[in-house]
Amino acid sequence: MTDAAERVPRCADARSRERTRLILRRIGDKWSMLVMTRLMDGPRRFTAVLHSVDGISHRMLTHTLRTLEQDGLVSRTAYAEVPPRVEYALTPDGSWLLTVLTDLAAWVEERDESASS
Amino acid sequence: MTDAAERVPRCADARSRERTRLILRRIGDKWSMLVMTRLMDGPRRFTAVLHSVDGISHRMLTHTLRTLEQDGLVSRTAYAEVPPRVEYALTPDGSWLLTVLTDLAAWVEERDESASS
């Protein structure tokens, strides 16, 4: 990042496209977006998320959270208590991604309205 | 859409979230984004897309294009010629979606740079 070389569009770069595709594939799975949305208002415990995402199984919540954590979109904090307490929260990256999804949701809403008119 | 009621965030709406999730699921599949990217510069024929998307099979290109068409992201135009000619193009919706993906790609690139520093 030195001078004026970055005015050229980056979207055509192969590596960038591939990585973008992987991110899309992640949040395009069955549960990731729903889980992230539940973390929008602040950290939540495992069970709280489990109960607020309709229809998700125990196993898939674990799996989804692990994946989001690996992608740097969600952070995990375990407290050394009995019974155990674990809190999940969006990272700054996760928050940013959710803003993109919010744009998308607004666009989807407009499409729906146009389609039903 | 009458007056000032739409300053409230829409992202929490259940239907909107569900529809957004479905769109993400579509473009999050293995090929959709790669195919759409190839249509960025204008309409292309089936075979041209087939050859420009590395590794995609005949069958999956057909399937991906059909799905994108159903979602209103790509249009299909068949010309009554022999041999047959069919052209695919992004719709305005498809173009818009691709701009979102471009934002995403730029963000991904920044992350990669930070991560490798």
Added chain:
DNA sequence: CTGTATCCAATATGATACTG
């Protein structure tokens, strides 16, 4: 409470042959 392990069903993808 917060997980992991196992097994099964559903879906997505791929190879290939065939068609108007």
Added chain:
DNA sequence: CAGTATCATATTGGATACAG
């Protein structure tokens, strides 16, 4: 050229039992 049909494989998701 631009597909469809069929079959095989890979990946994903769900139910359930068990564990620290």
